[in-house]
Amino acid sequence: MRPMTRGEAAVRASGRTAIEAIGLGRRHRRRWVLRDCTFRLPAGRICALVGPSGAGKSTLLSLAAGLTRPTEGSIRVRGEAPATAQARPVVAHLAQDKPLYRRLTVAETLELGRALNPGRWNGRYAERLVDDGEIPLGARVATLSGGQRTRLALALAFAKRPELLLLDEPLADLGPLVRHRIAALLLAEAAEHGTTVVLSSDLLAELDGVCDYLLVLRDGRVRLAGEVDDVIGAHALVMGRHRGPGLPPEVAAHPVVEAQLSGPRFTALVRRDGRVAAGPWETAEPSLEELLLGYLRAPGAPELIAPSAEPVSAPPRRRPGHNPGIPGMPRNGPPRPAWLPGGRESPPRGTERTRHDHHSGKGAAA
Numbered sequence: 001m002r003p004m005t006r007g008e009a010a011v012r013a014s015g016r017t018a019i020e021a022i023g024l025g026r027r028h029r030r031r032w033v034l035r036d037c038t039f040r041l042p043a044g045r046i047c048a049l050v051g052p053s054g055a056g057k058s059t060l061l062s063l064a065a066g067l068t069r070p071t072e073g074s075i076r077v078r079g080e081a082p083a084t085a086q087a088r089p090v091v092a093h094l095a096q097d098k099p100l101y102r103r104l105t106v107a108e109t110l111e112l113g114r115a116l117n118p119g120r121w122n123g124r125y126a127e128r129l130v131d132d133g134e135i136p137l138g139a140r141v142a143t144l145s146g147g148q149r150t151r152l153a154l155a156l157a158f159a160k161r162p163e164l165l166l167l168d169e170p171l172a173d174l175g176p177l178v179r180h181r182i183a184a185l186l187l188a189e190a191a192e193h194g195t196t197v198v199l200s201s202d203l204l205a206e207l208d209g210v211c212d213y214l215l216v217l218r219d220g221r222v223r224l225a226g227e228v229d230d231v232i233g234a235h236a237l238v239m240g241r242h243r244g245p246g247l248p249p250e251v252a253a254h255p256v257v258e259a260q261l262s263g264p265r266f267t268a269l270v271r272r273d274g275r276v277a278a279g280p281w282e283t284a285e286p287s288l289e290e291l292l293l294g295y296l297r298a299p300g301a302p303e304l305i306a307p308s309a310e311p312v313s314a315p316p317r318r319r320p321g322h323n324p325g326i327p328g329m330p331r332n333g334p335p336r337p338a339w340l341p342g343g344r345e346s347p348p349r350g351t352e353r354t355r356h357d358h359h360s361g362k363g364a365a366a
C-alpha cells in the first residue's frame with residue numbers, strides 16, 4: 001500500500017462521500033442497462049470501475065457526470081445531484097471517445113479549457129503535461145496520435161483541478177510506458193489534492209498498486225465494492241489436488257466464487273469463511289488481477305458490499321450469507337431484527353439457492 005500524504009489523509013479522515021447511489025437504474029428503450037445499484041464511494045480514493053464489456057461502466061460514469069439521468073433511484077456527487085451548479089465545477093469527466101475539437105490547435109484547446117473553468121484552471125500544469133508528452137502547442141488536434149489526444153484530454157481534465165475525476169478507459173490507447181506515466185500522474189494528483197478518481201479499465205494488471213478502491217459491475221449490477229485491501233483479504237486462492245469428483249469438502253465449505261478442475265488438480269477462488277483448513281493444497285491471498293478475473297468469469301458470484309461502501313443515507317440492504325470475511329461485518333450479515341416479519345427463519349427469496357450453489361462449489365465453476 002502506498003504511503004498517504006497529509007492532504008490525502010485529511011480528505012479520507014473527513015469521512016466525506018464522493019458518490020452515493022441508491023437503487024440507481026437506467027433503461028435504454030426497453031432494456032435495463034443499470035439496475036438496483038446501491039453503493040457509496042468514500043472521498044479521496046482511486047477507484048477501479050471494472051466489469052465486462054456492456055456491464056454499464058460508461059453509463060454509470062455518465063450518470064455521475066450528470067450527462068444522463070437515472071430512470072429510477074438516485075445518484076449524488078458530494079451530496080448534490082450531479083447536474084447542479086454546485087457539482088458541475090468540481091467534477092471532470094473524460095469520456096471513452098475523448099471528445100476534442102479536431103480543428104483547434106493544442107494551445108487553443110488549452111485556452112478553451114481556461115475559458116470554461118474560470119477560477120479553477122491550472123494552465124501551467126496542463127502545459128507541463130502536454131510538454132511532457134512532446135506534443136507541439138501549435139499542432140492541430142486532428143493531426144495528433146491517439147495517445148497524444150488522450151494525453152491532451154487528460155491535461156484538460158486534470159487542469160480543472162476537480163474534486164472528482166471520472167475517467168472512462170483512459171489508458172486503453174496508450175503504450176505501456178505512457179500508461180505507467182499516466183498512472184503515476186493519477187497517483188500524484190490524488191496524493192497532492194485528495195482528488196477522488198474513478199477509473200474504468202479492462203487492464204486489470206495495471207490497476208494493482210494504482211487503485212485502492214473497487215467497484216465491480218456485472219449485468220448492470222454492483223457485484224463487489226470496497227477497499228481493495230479489505231476485499232482481497234476476504235478471499236483466498238486455493239490450489240492443490242482433489243481426490244473426489246469435485247472440490248475437497250474443506251474448500252467447498254467456503255463460498256466458492258470460481259473453481260477450475262483440471263485432471264487431479266484444482267484452483268478455487270473462495271470467499272474465506274474463517275481459516276481454510278489445511279490439506280494437500282496451498283492457500284494464498286489472490287492478487288487484484290486474480291480476484292477480478294475470478295469475479296468476471298463467474299456470473300453467479302454473490303455480491304460483496306463492504307461496510308465502507310454502504311450508503312450512509314439509506315439503510316443497508318444486506319442479505320444473510322453475502323458478506324463473510326469483511327472486517328467490521330458480522331459473518332452472515334447483520335441479524336434480522338426480531339420485530340421484522342419472517343426474522344432469521346425466512347431468508348429472502350433466492351438466498352438459499354445462492355448459498356447452496358456456492359457451497360457446493362458448482363454454481364460458479366468456469
Ligand SMILES: Nc1ncnc2c1ncn2[C@@H]1O[C@H](COP(=O)(O)OP(=O)(O)OP(=O)(O)O)[C@@H](O)[C@H]1O
Nearest residue numbers: 028029033051052053054055056057058059060096
Ligand atoms: N444510448 C444508448 N442507447 C441504447 N443502448 C445503450 C445506450 N448507451 C449504452 N447502451 C447499452 O447499454 C449497455 C451498457 O453500455 P455501457 O457503455 O455503459 O457499458 P460498458 O461497461 O462501459 O461497456 P464497454 O466496456 O464495452 O465500454 C450496452 O449493452 C450498450 O449497448
